[in-house]
Amino acid sequence: MTAALQSTEKVACSYKEFVDDQGNSQYLKLQIEDRSLFGRFIKFGMIDGREQVVTNTQLDNIYGGKELSKSTSDQSYIGLNIPYYTKYALLDPDFSVLIEQDTARDQVNSICTNEFSKKLTNAQIAGIVIGGAVFLFIIGAVVIYFYTRNSTSPIAMKLRKMGGR
Structure with missing residues (x-):
């Protein structure tokens, strides 16, 4: 069985995890940014009318290894090992698409595009623009203050008279 998740974003991060919970299930998580494909594989199946143990194995190393995982797409191969x-044979894997609180870039061993760290967010750009405008206003005010304080030009005299009232 194969499971795949792909994003239309050009700059993103992806993360993959296969977990055996030592209980009745195994889990596959494919995540790109804040979206994830979550698969649950139950360790039991109905084989010829009887409930029997089924094991599941991640086969990514056989079918391409790390080449399956890219920053904007990820896939995984799962082998369903069933008895004769x-x-x-009735099996019931369960897949869901979820929105995650933590993005893929917050995960250890995530795969990201190189451009990801170079891109500024809209909030960062707004902060730079507003900070630059405030800085220029302060510099202009200081220049005008020192120019009118010591100058004998007619404009400086009028500004001093207006300020003295």
Whole structure:
């Protein structure tokens, strides 16, 4: 079985995890930014009408390894190991698409595009513009203050008279 998740973003991070909870299930998580494909594989199946143990194995190393994972797309191969059967095998993997609180870039071993760290957010750009405008206003005010304080020009005299009232 294969599971895949892909993003249309050009700059992103991805993260993959396969967890065996030592209970009745195994979990696969493919995450790109704040979206994830979450798969649950139950360790039991109906084989020829009887409940039997089923094991699941991640096969990524056999089918491409790290080449399967990119910053904007990720996929995983899962082998469903079932016992011999003659009539049918009924399995019930469960997949959900979730929105995560933590993004993929917050995870250890995530894969990100190189451009990701170079891009400024809109808030950072707004902060730079507002900070620059305030800085220029303060510099202009200081220049005007020192110019009118010591100058004998007619404009400086009028400004001093207005300020003295």
